[in-house]
Amino acid sequence: MTSSISVTLCAEVPELGESPGALSWSMVEAWAVAMREQVPAAALAASLEQVQDQLIDRVCGPRWLPVRGLPAPFACPGCGVMQDFARKGKRTRPRRIDTSVGVVRLQLANVGCRACGRVFAPLLLMLDLTGRRRTDRLAVDLAELASQMSFARAGAVARSFGAPGSAGRAHQAVADIAPRLEAVGQVDLGGPPRAAVVVLDGTGVRAGPRRLGVNTNIALGLTAREGPRRRRRARTALLGLTVDQPWSAMAAQLADLEAPAVVVVDGEVAVTRLAEATWPDTPIQRCWWHLARALRWALYADKAPHRWSRDKRRELTALLRSVAREHLTHAQALARYDTFTASVRAEDHHAATELLTGARDQVFTCLQPAVRRDLAHLGGPELGSGLLERVMRELNARTDIGGSRWSIDGLRDLITIQLTRMTQHPAWSTLRQTTHPPNPINFKINHMKFNAG
Numbered sequence: 045m046t047s048s049i050s051v052t053l054c055a056e057v058p059e060l061g062e063s064p065g066a067l068s069w070s071m072v073e074a075w076a077v078a079m080r081e082q083v084p085a086a087a088l089a090a091s092l093e094q095v096q097d098q099l100i101d102r103v104c105g106p107r108w109l110p111v112r113g114l115p116a117p118f119a120c121p122g123c124g125v126m127q128d129f130a131r132k133g134k135r136t137r138p139r140r141i142d143t144s145v146g147v148v149r150l151q152l153a154n155v156g157c158r159a160c161g162r163v164f165a166p167l168l169l170m171l172d173l174t175g176r177r178r179t180d181r182l183a184v185d186l187a188e189l190a191s192q193m194s195f196a197r198a199g200a201v202a203r204s205f206g207a208p209g210s211a212g213r214a215h216q217a218v219a220d221i222a223p224r225l226e227a228v229g230q231v232d233l234g235g236p237p238r239a240a241v242v243v244l245d246g247t248g249v250r251a252g253p254r255r256l257g258v259n260t261n262i263a264l265g266l267t268a269r270e271g272p273r274r275r276r277r278a279r280t281a282l283l284g285l286t287v288d289q290p291w292s293a294m295a296a297q298l299a300d301l302e303a304p305a306v307v308v309v310d311g312e313v314a315v316t317r318l319a320e321a322t323w324p325d326t327p328i329q330r331c332w333w334h335l336a337r338a339l340r341w342a343l344y345a346d347k348a349p350h351r352w353s354r355d356k357r358r359e360l361t362a363l364l365r366s367v368a369r370e371h372l373t374h375a376q377a378l379a380r381y382d383t384f385t386a387s388v389r390a391e392d393h394h395a396a397t398e399l400l401t402g403a404r405d406q407v408f409t410c411l412q413p414a415v416r417r418d419l420a421h422l423g424g425p426e427l428g429s430g431l432l433e434r435v436m437r438e439l440n441a442r443t444d445i446g447g448s449r450w451s452i453d454g455l456r457d458l459i460t461i462q463l464t465r466m467t468q469h470p471a472w473s474t475l476r477q478t479t480h481p482p483n484p485i486n487f488k489i490n491h492m493k494f495n496a497g
């Protein structure tokens with residue numbers, strides 16, 4: 045059942061002409077901006093008050109001719125009765141509700157239950173706004189903005205579109221929305237059940253009481269690639285997230301996932317142990333970028349000459365690139381790698397030799413025929429953790445603010461929202477669909493014409 049509601053907009057518009065104060069485009073544009081900030085919320089309030097009046101007439105009868113025993117589409121919050129309500133007037137103080145279109149102020153009408161005497165506002169009850177001052181849609185919009193920019197700027201952007209925004213409101217929205225994304229790392233709650241490639245890596249963030257901050261560990265899955273051949277985009281899924289916890293704490297989030305075709309690690313011992321314990325039969329690929337970077341620090345620990353160390357890093361990078369470009373087999377790549385390792389061992393650089401020897405079994409996993417076959421639908425295997433590195437760069441750009449230090453809970457809430465939004469996690473998509481449904485209400489704008497002749 046539908047009802048018709050009319051809202052009238054009146055404006056005093058100056059006439060066109062050349063005199064001072066005549067209508068100009070800048071004046072019209074300023075008028076439109078002012079309407080964008082005020083008209084949507086005012087029209088919503090006027091429409092809801094008309095709906096409220098129709099509801100009260102339906103369950104209580106006409107204003108001066110009350111009817112007993114009429115059924116109601118709502119139940120009394122006191123006793124659960126769904127009939128026989130009486131008018132109890134309107135509240136003198138408007139109810140303020142912050143929405144995504146602005147601040148809506150409603151003049152609420154009360155009804156009284158003749159069974160238990162409870163007085164309440166049925167409009168709030170039916171719209172699920174009892175005890176709430178802010179809508180879920182506004183909270184999601186503010187949280188989404190706050191995951192991309194500072195809280196103050198998120199509030200300013202929201203205000204520029206007529207929504208009630210501030211740094212405090214954006215901060216509170218993040219704290220309210222993050223707990224609703226509990227499906228992160230929980231397959232049974234709607235998280236992704238499988239990914240062809242799992243990338244494990246972490247980054248440090250200035251948070252908590254420790255001087256060096258806390259670790260943020262992320263498990264990202266590669267599920268598909270799409271787009272033109274030279275501009276293919278990866279489709280990723282957030283599989284696990286921990287803040288200020290060791291890598292072993294992520295085992296519970298990855299336990300219910302199906303085994304991937306390959307796991308990409310950065311070489312950290314704790315990360316490799318987690319992958320081996322979670323998926324014992326899954327091959328592990330050592331990230332090429334992290335290997336070259338680790339060689340730099342290993343040669344520094346060995347006190348190798350700077351120029352020789354730099355040349356060796358370049359030689360390793362060229363070796364890895366040639367393996368990819370020349371399409372070498374697994375055995376051919378290992379032969380070249382062993383030759384490079386022998387040249388480092390000959391100079392008695394023990395830390396570098398230990399690094400290269402320990403990575404030997406994992407550095408060319410991507411060239412194994414079984415791995416290449418399993419990942420053929422993605423265009424080939426992953427050679428490193430570049431997918432996750434790009435995600436962490438955006439994460440660090442948001443959280444690495446000079447002179448500031450996050451609380452651990454606040455950091456966890458912000459990162460949860462940012463990563464679920466970036467990867468289009470099912471929990472985030474469901475929340476967006478729930479709070480941003482398509483408009484089912486048809487409306488039209490009538491233009492009144494005047495005959496000047």
